[in-house]
Amino acid sequence: MKPCIALTKGRVEKQFLDYFKALDYDVEPLINKGRKLRVETEEFQFVFAKGVDVTTYVEHGIADLGIVGEDILAEFKPDVYSLLPLPFGHCRMAVAVEKGKEWPNRKRRIASKYTNITKEYFRQKGESVDIFKLEGSVELAPILGLADGIVDIVETGTTLKENGLVVKEEFHQYSARLIANRSSLKIKRDVLAPVIEKFQKGETVS
Amino acid sequence: MFLPSGSQDEIGQKITNRSKAYEIFKNVTLSRNYKQITTPVVEYATTFTNKYAGMELRNMLKWFNHEGDIEVLRPDWTTAVARAVGNQNNSQSKWAYQGSVFRRDKDGMESRQAGIEIVHMPTFLGESECLLTAAAYLNELNINDYLVELGHIGIFNELIAPLNLTEQQIDQLRNAMHDKRRDDVYQIVANAGRKDIAEELTSLVDAYGTSAMIEEYEEKWQHNQQLLSIIQHLKRLANLLEQLNVEVIVDLGRVKNLPYYDGTMFRGYIKSNGATCFSGGRYNRLYEQFEQNISAVGLAFDVDVLAEHIEEADDRIKVCILASEDTHAFAEKHRNNYPNAIVDIQYQRINLDRFDKVIEVVEENAQLKVVEK
Numbered sequence: 001m002k003p004c005i006a007l008t009k010g011r012v013e014k015q016f017l018d019y020f021k022a023l024d025y026d027v028e029p030l031i032n033k034g035r036k037l038r039v040e041t042e043e044f045q046f047v048f049a050k051g052v053d054v055t056t057y058v059e060h061g062i063a064d065l066g067i068v069g070e071d072i073l074a075e076f077k078p079d080v081y082s083l084l085p086l087p088f089g090h091c092r093m094a095v096a097v098e099k100g101k102e103w104p105n106r107k108r109r110i111a112s113k114y115t116n117i118t119k120e121y122f123r124q125k126g127e128s129v130d131i132f133k134l135e136g137s138v139e140l141a142p143i144l145g146l147a148d149g150i151v152d153i154v155e156t157g158t159t160l161k162e163n164g165l166v167v168k169e170e171f172h173q174y175s176a177r178l179i180a181n182r183s184s185l186k187i188k189r190d191v192l193a194p195v196i197e198k199f200q201k202g203e204t205v206s
Numbered sequence: 207m208f209l210p211s212g213s214q215d216e217i218g219q220k221i222t223n224r225s226k227a228y229e230i231f232k233n234v235t236l237s238r239n240y241k242q243i244t245t246p247v248v249e250y251a252t253t254f255t256n257k258y259a260g261m262e263l264r265n266m267l268k269w270f271n272h273e274g275d276i277e278v279l280r281p282d283w284t285t286a287v288a289r290a291v292g293n294q295n296n297s298q299s300k301w302a303y304q305g306s307v308f309r310r311d312k313d314g315m316e317s318r319q320a321g322i323e324i325v326h327m328p329t330f331l332g333e334s335e336c337l338l339t340a341a342a343y344l345n346e347l348n349i350n351d352y353l354v355e356l357g358h359i360g361i362f363n364e365l366i367a368p369l370n371l372t373e374q375q376i377d378q379l380r381n382a383m384h385d386k387r388r389d390d391v392y393q394i395v396a397n398a399g400r401k402d403i404a405e406e407l408t409s410l411v412d413a414y415g416t417s418a419m420i421e422e423y424e425e426k427w428q429h430n431q432q433l434l435s436i437i438q439h440l441k442r443l444a445n446l447l448e449q450l451n452v453e454v455i456v457d458l459g460r461v462k463n464l465p466y467y468d469g470t471m472f473r474g475y476i477k478s479n480g481a482t483c484f485s486g487g488r489y490n491r492l493y494e495q496f497e498q499n500i501s502a503v504g505l506a507f508d509v510d511v512l513a514e515h516i517e518e519a520d521d522r523i524k525v526c527i528l529a530s531e532d533t534h535a536f537a538e539k540h541r542n543n544y545p546n547a548i549v550d551i552q553y554q555r556i557n558l559d560r561f562d563k564v565i566e567v568v569e570e571n572a573q574l575k576v577v578e579k
Binding site for chain 2: 036060061080081082084085180181182183185186188189
């Protein structure tokens with residue numbers, strides 16, 4: 001049976017396809033997939049899902065391998081092998097605040113999509129904070145007064161800048177990673193090992 | 207009415223299969239001279255969270271009792287059995303148990319296990335008996351598409367010994383090994399100033415595969431007496447299993463997933479879907495809390511996984527006897543004519559197509575008799 005790879009849709013997907021093409025794999029069926037969420041190529045089965053769902057499919061062995069941002073792995077801690085960093089999907093996790101606004105001297109309120117990462121970060125700093133879970137457009141929270149700051153991923157910093165926020169502190173650097181189901185890696189070693197090896201070489205040459 | 211997340215009702219074949227798995231387990235272990243043991247479902251949390259057992263309280267189902275102590279639903283059998291037999295001067299060395307464990311970090315809160323604990327037995331004999339009991343049990347269940355993975359705690363411990371890492375760094379490194387994060391493994395060890403060990407541990411991340419890998423590492427570690435003796439121990443276990451036609455794989459980079467493991471680790475995989483059907487290992491350290499320096503090894507089967515893989519072997523025919531309030535006693539006596547069938551008595555002709563044979567009790571000349579429909 002062909003190995004099944006779960007891909008994170010969107011930005012990571014596009015970067016993955018360039019990378020995958022550079023490894024001499026045929027990406028035509030993946031580029032021309034239309035709205036299909038499942039695509040079969042000569043060598044693989046691909047499924048396309050949101051990042052956190054990629055980890056769920058891999059954890060439960062529906063997919064053997066997955067491509068997902070490390071921010072998702074750090075936040076949700078799925079029970080998977082997290083084999084390699086990949087040379088794309090780079091971002092930083094940062095605390096950002098409204099420009100020119102004073103960081104209040106009381107228990108602070110932080111908005112984030114990444115509540116576990118936020119909790120862990122402030123715990124390690126030894127600071128108690130109240131965390132608000134938001135699903136998107138986190139930059140709004142300080143502007144509208146919901147929170148004193150946000151914890152979010154920053155790529156270029158443009159979104160922060162356009163919304164009047166500045167990075168106060170960066171604390172993690174992430175990239176996309178290749179993950180694997182714990183059993184598949186062992187049981188399907190013959191078919192998965194050559195693929196992983198190729199990814200590994202790609203990791204070092206680029 | 208609703209059920210809490212993780213709880214579930216069950217009906218039908220799954221329960222039959224599970225009972226069968228328990229029954230066969232009992233027969234196999236009794237025939238191999240195991241003694242059955244059971245422990246209560248409710249225990250003190252400290253039995254499982256003390257420094258020897260080291261389990262995390264957060265994953266347990268717990269509450270305060272009236273004296274303010276935390277009580278839990280049994281989260282683990284091995285620790286419970288160790289508590290039960292650790293204080294005894296019992297000469298019995300082989301114990302078998304079956305029942306549920308309760309944990310929040312599993313898909314369902316309740317999972318059913320059947321397992322064995324072997325104490326006071328020489329290392330190789332105990333581990334062999336453990337693995338061979340597993341093989342005998344799976345054979346009796348007619349489950350043949352499985353493989354056994356061997357690993358050893360000592361490999362990681364021996365390699366990191368020269369590093370002078372803090373407990374926190376060791377935990378980080380162990381987690382990185384557990385997740386096979388080769389980049390983090392390299393980084394943590396290289397930061398400790400030993401690139402040679404960083405490279406060795408990184409390559410160990412990939413040291414999983416067929417038992418042929420053992421020979422490779424036997425050659426590689428020929429000058430390290432400690433590692434050599436570990437790899438030769440695994441080799442002997444692999445040879446033993448292979449002589450009995452059990453397929454063996456190894457993961458030399460495996461680290462402990464339960465805090466009390468301290469030697470050989472094993473795990474059984476169902477090949478068709480990758481499910482883990484058993485896991486276990488050596489945990490002499492667990493008995494140190496009872497001031498006993500003894501050999502202890504065991505494994506637990508995931509009975510829910512086994513139940514899914516037991517083939518439905520119920521080939522008995524299904525017979526329906528149509529009767530009435532007046533003829534029910536006659537029908538009940540007639541049931542004895544079908545000792546090897548599943549026999550159901552009904553008053554109404556409902557869903558008769560589910561039966562292989564339908565007979566009806568009729569009255570003829572003031573006599574009751576059955577006629578086949």
